[in-house]
Amino acid sequence: MGLMPAIKKVTAEIVVLLLIFGYSAYYYFEVSALPSRTINLLLIQPVFMVIAISTIALILIKVREALRSSVPIESTQGSPTNDVTATALSESPDGPVDPDFIKNGIAFAICTLAYVLLLDRLGFVSSSFLYLSILIYLLGSRSFWLTIVLPAAVVGFLYVTMAILLRFPMPQGMLI
Amino acid sequence: MVEFSSLWAGVSLLADWQVILMMVLGLLFGIITGAIPGFSTPLAISVMLPVTFSMEPLAAIVFLTCIYAGGNFGSSISAILINIPGSPQAIVTGLDGYPMTRQGRGNEALGFAVASSAVGNLIGAIFLILIMPLLVKFALSFGPPELFLVGVIGLTVIASLHKSFLKAAIAGGFGVLLGTIGMTSAGSTRGTLGFYELLDGIPLIPALIGLIGFSELFLMLQRTYVAGSAASNVSQGRQDLSQLLRGFKQTFRHPFTLIRASTIGVLIGGLPGAGGTVASVVSYNEGRRYSKNGANFGNGEPEGVINAEAANNASEGGALALMLSLGIPGGLATAVLIGGFMLQGLIPGPRLFLDNPALLYGVMSAQVFASFMLLFFGLLVSFYAAKIIQVPTVVLIPLIALFSIIGTYAVKLLMFDVYIMLVFAVVGIVLRKFDYPLIAVILGLILGPILDGQLMRTYQGAGELSLSIFLNRPMSLLLLGILAISLLPLVVRLVRGYLKQKEAVNG
Numbered sequence: 001m002g003l004m005p006a007i008k009k010v011t012a013e014i015v016v017l018l019l020i021f022g023y024s025a026y027y028y029f030e031v032s033a034l035p036s037r038t039i040n041l042l043l044i045q046p047v048f049m050v051i052a053i054s055t056i057a058l059i060l061i062k063v064r065e066a067l068r069s070s071v072p073i074e075s076t077q078g079s080p081t082n083d084v085t086a087t088a089l090s091e092s093p094d095g096p097v098d099p100d101f102i103k104n105g106i107a108f109a110i111c112t113l114a115y116v117l118l119l120d121r122l123g124f125v126s127s128s129f130l131y132l133s134i135l136i137y138l139l140g141s142r143s144f145w146l147t148i149v150l151p152a153a154v155v156g157f158l159y160v161t162m163a164i165l166l167r168f169p170m171p172q173g174m175l176i
Numbered sequence: 177m178v179e180f181s182s183l184w185a186g187v188s189l190l191a192d193w194q195v196i197l198m199m200v201l202g203l204l205f206g207i208i209t210g211a212i213p214g215f216s217t218p219l220a221i222s223v224m225l226p227v228t229f230s231m232e233p234l235a236a237i238v239f240l241t242c243i244y245a246g247g248n249f250g251s252s253i254s255a256i257l258i259n260i261p262g263s264p265q266a267i268v269t270g271l272d273g274y275p276m277t278r279q280g281r282g283n284e285a286l287g288f289a290v291a292s293s294a295v296g297n298l299i300g301a302i303f304l305i306l307i308m309p310l311l312v313k314f315a316l317s318f319g320p321p322e323l324f325l326v327g328v329i330g331l332t333v334i335a336s337l338h339k340s341f342l343k344a345a346i347a348g349g350f351g352v353l354l355g356t357i358g359m360t361s362a363g364s365t366r367g368t369l370g371f372y373e374l375l376d377g378i379p380l381i382p383a384l385i386g387l388i389g390f391s392e393l394f395l396m397l398q399r400t401y402v403a404g405s406a407a408s409n410v411s412q413g414r415q416d417l418s419q420l421l422r423g424f425k426q427t428f429r430h431p432f433t434l435i436r437a438s439t440i441g442v443l444i445g446g447l448p449g450a451g452g453t454v455a456s457v458v459s460y461n462e463g464r465r466y467s468k469n470g471a472n473f474g475n476g477e478p479e480g481v482i483n484a485e486a487a488n489n490a491s492e493g494g495a496l497a498l499m500l501s502l503g504i505p506g507g508l509a510t511a512v513l514i515g516g517f518m519l520q521g522l523i524p525g526p527r528l529f530l531d532n533p534a535l536l537y538g539v540m541s542a543q544v545f546a547s548f549m550l551l552f553f554g555l556l557v558s559f560y561a562a563k564i565i566q567v568p569t570v571v572l573i574p575l576i577a578l579f580s581i582i583g584t585y586a587v588k589l590l591m592f593d594v595y596i597m598l599v600f601a602v603v604g605i606v607l608r609k610f611d612y613p614l615i616a617v618i619l620g621l622i623l624g625p626i627l628d629g630q631l632m633r634t635y636q637g638a639g640e641l642s643l644s645i646f647l648n649r650p651m652s653l654l655l656l657g658i659l660a661i662s663l664l665p666l667v668v669r670l671v672r673g674y675l676k677q678k679e680a681v682n683g
Contacts, residue, residue, distance in 0.1 A: 006584070013610060016606060016610050018347060020350050021346075023353075024349070024350060024353055026365075027357075028353075028366045030366070030367060031364075031366050031367065034364045034365075034366065035364065036362055036364060037630055039360075039521070039635065039636075040362070040364055040366065041358065041622075042628070042631045042632060042635055042641065043352070043627055043628045043631050043632075044353065044356060044628075045354050045358065047349045047353060048349070048353070049351075050345055050349045051346055051349040051350065052344070054342040054343075054345045054346045055346060056351070057342055058340075058342040058343065058346070070617070093339075101397060104397045105394065105397055108393070108394070108397060108573065108577075112205055112295070112577060112581075112598070113598075116581065116591075116594055116598060117583070119581075119585075119591070119594070119622070120591055124582075128578060128582070131574070131577075131578065132578060133575050135573075135574040135577075136570055136571060136574050139483055139570045139573065139574070140570055141570045141571070146570070146571055150571065151209075154575065157405075158578075158582065162582075162586065166230060166540070168586055168589070169589060170582075171585065171591070
């Protein structure tokens with residue numbers, strides 16, 4: 001690993017750490033301002049301390065790792081051995097990364113956000129159909145069956161079972 | 177010991193066509209989703225969680241536990257046929273299962289997997305029924321200090337299993353803090369940021385669906401696990417059925433392997449944080465040591481498949497025992513199951529067993545019946561497996577996303593819950609990306625209120641909080657001992673790392 005990617009990676013790690021720590025600190029100080037301080041902090045204080053100490057220790061370790069990794073070290077990535085335990089215990093074996101991942105990820109995030117915001121404005125049926133149809137299209141399918149027929153069938157099925165049979169009040173808006 | 181009257185009451189509760197139907201549907205859903213690469217068992221359970229809201233308690237819980245049982249087997253289908261485990265617990269199954277496929281014995285391997293999964297599940301279920309009353313008796317003698325310590329043990333075991341202890345500690349602590357949000361029994365309001373919806377605490381189901389389910393969809397996006405080219409190699413033909421049945425029958429020629437692997441599975445499943453993956457790894461390694469075909473492990477040895485599958489299905493019995501008796505989830509799947517109980521207004525733990533013995537015996541005996549059903553449905557799905565594993569993620573991701581969102585909404589008919597779900601999905605994506613153990617956050621979220629409440633009661637009972645409260649009670653002393661032992665691997669690892677570093681500096 002060269003110096004720049006290493007620094008980038010460590011910066012990202014530290015930003016995430018600081019976000020978690022920042023929230024915890026905010027919560028800790030908010031709770032300690034409450035009237036019955038001792039009782040409220042019984043658990044929260046030690047837990048906050050653990051987070052604080054671990055955060056500092058982890059930042060130090062990451063910074064040191066980054067400084068070292070400007071000199072190539074082969075052992076950090078783990079050698080591809082036949083060690084059953086090692087492969088099986090790493091919960092998510094990294095598969096081949098799709099080059100379209102970033103594009104798909106953005107499409108997924110934006111569509112989902114839009115869907116949730118429109119759900120109780122447009123109504124369940126129309127917004128869900130649009131969500132499925134557009135997302136399947138953006139993720140790369142051009143088949144008429146997958147982009148139009150499948151979403152219509154799924155949304156129709158959900159509407160019939162949930163709204164009509166089970167009488168769940170589904171979100172309603174301008175349309176249905 | 178086992179109360180036979182309650183056991184009988186539980187079994188007779190199962191004699192209801194709705195419950196049986198839910199068992200069949202749960203198993204089928206579990207096996208099929210398990211076989212789809214990327215569709216993990218916890219995800220499958222979390223998608224179906226909202227559906228159970230309107231069901232009767234027994235039908236709902238049995239449905240979810242059957243998804244769990246089915247998923248444990250289903251994930252081995254894709255591991256065997258295309259060397260892509262449906263969920264992590266099947267990685268070891270693929271070590272011998274996939275070489276068998278390449279030798280043209282894929283269906284035989286599936287036969288072995290079905291039979292050993294069912295036997296493992298059965299042994300796990302029997303263990304569950306036998307051990308539960310004892311565990312509950314033990315747990316009932318616990319007061320607030322002990323319950324607090326049990327929670328701490330649950331958290332630390334997970335921390336010591338993850339490769340970065342610090343990250344696990346941060347994730348666990350973060351989860352605990354989130355778990356304490358809301359109004360306390362003393363009437364203070366903590367961390368709600370002004371949202372009155374959070375007064376009851378962070379709603380668990382949306383948080384679980386977001387953290388476990390929705391964030392996994394993002395992970396699925398970056399994998400081209402669409403199985404297109406790999407799956408087309410899977411042979412289909414008439415001779416498949418006889419091969420399938422041959423493997424199925426031959427499994428029973430290895431009774432000792434089955435029993436050993438299942439026992440290992442049950443015991444490891446009972447440890448918080450370990451779960452099916454670790455169980456199958458340990459069982460596989462032990463199996464290789466004892467078997468006369470040990471040298472052939474990894475090259476398509478059926479005994480390897482038996483060892484892995486029996487253990488990962490049996491681990492479910494141990495995990496359920498832990499979850500039902502103490503209310504502590506050992507892994508992601510049982511964490512979501514706790515959500516399923518809570519939807520029905522039931523809190524897993526020793527009290528549940530006293531208040532609802534028939535229900536719990538019903539749930540446990542359903543596992544026994546599910547094992548036999550698994551034999552049949554496992555074979556059935558295996559026969560059509562090649563078609564299932566080809567579901568493209570292009571379709572899968574939007575559908576699961578839609579179900580998660582609508583499901584989250586349907587539980588309480590609140591859009592607020594959907595927003596919470598999305599917030600937790602983002603948290604989950606970030607934590608996964610930077611390799612924080614999600615299970616630690618979830619455990620913290622579930623255990624946070626318990627830890628907080630019990631610690632408060634300990635404090636109020638004694639008027640102060642000191643170590644002597646914990647040291648003067650025999651049970652809590654015992655638990656402190658267990659806590660120390662559970663931290664042992666961590667200490668060993670830290671010392672070893674330190675020595676290695678010193679060596680490197682000196683060298």
